[in-house]
Amino acid sequence: MSGILTQADIHWTELESVDSTNTWLLQAYSQRPLPGVQAVLARVQTGGRGRAGRSWLAQPDSALLLSLGFPVHTAQPMPHWPVCAGVGVAQALASVGITAQLKWPNDVLLLGGKLAGLLCETVSTVHGMQVIVGLGLNLTAAPAALPGGAWMPVALKSAWPADKAVPSARQLAERVVPAILSAIDAASSPAGWATLRALFRERDALLGQPLLVQDGGCTLLTGLGMGLADDGAYLLDTDAGLKSVVVGDLSIRRAA
Structure with a gap:
């Protein structure tokens, strides 16, 4: 990925309701060329997807439901994408005073619970390979725990100052998207990837466990x-x- 992309206009799409923002963007890429960086937000998801076929559940307006798409310009292996995305989300949260941890490969933790999940996918089109990074992050309410889940869901509101309003999905997305792009761009060089690994290590919830x-x-x-x-x-x-x-x-x- 070129650093030019991190400076390009981000093309925002806001949907009232969708089955899955990742699925919507996968289908959009298969139908037509899409310029630059695509950021798709949804107020409601009826069939949000997590890793290994799991579902992501959220009440309307209670979560950041985001998919970020961009062309691949690097030979980075797939394991890099969720690491970069996780570090980017953690850095965006740090910019608003929230300290999060990361659980490999695709979870963001807060106060010992699961705040967010990531799902990274690729799609091959006639215009080249595209990466899609899906993010579901609980803002004002956490869904009920799933059977067998190791981490209780938690919402950003749990760690937010009581006298301040929790950011809206769009407000937080405008911090998260550039942070993810910057992390991915940094990881395109060996030195940058070493820095990303160090940043992940600082937040690694599983290290030494x-x-x-x-x-x-x-x-x-x-x-x-x-x-x-x-x-x-x-x-x-x-x-x-x-x-x-x-x-x-x-x-x-x-x-x-």
């Missing part, structure tokens, strides 16, 4: 969280040595 890796309810690995690998995968120190966990349908959970 006893963890287990599950897939379909089966435990595949246990060990201590050791942070990000060079390629964006997550490292575990196991009885069999250092193991790398890649993005997929795997889940990292705190060991009981």
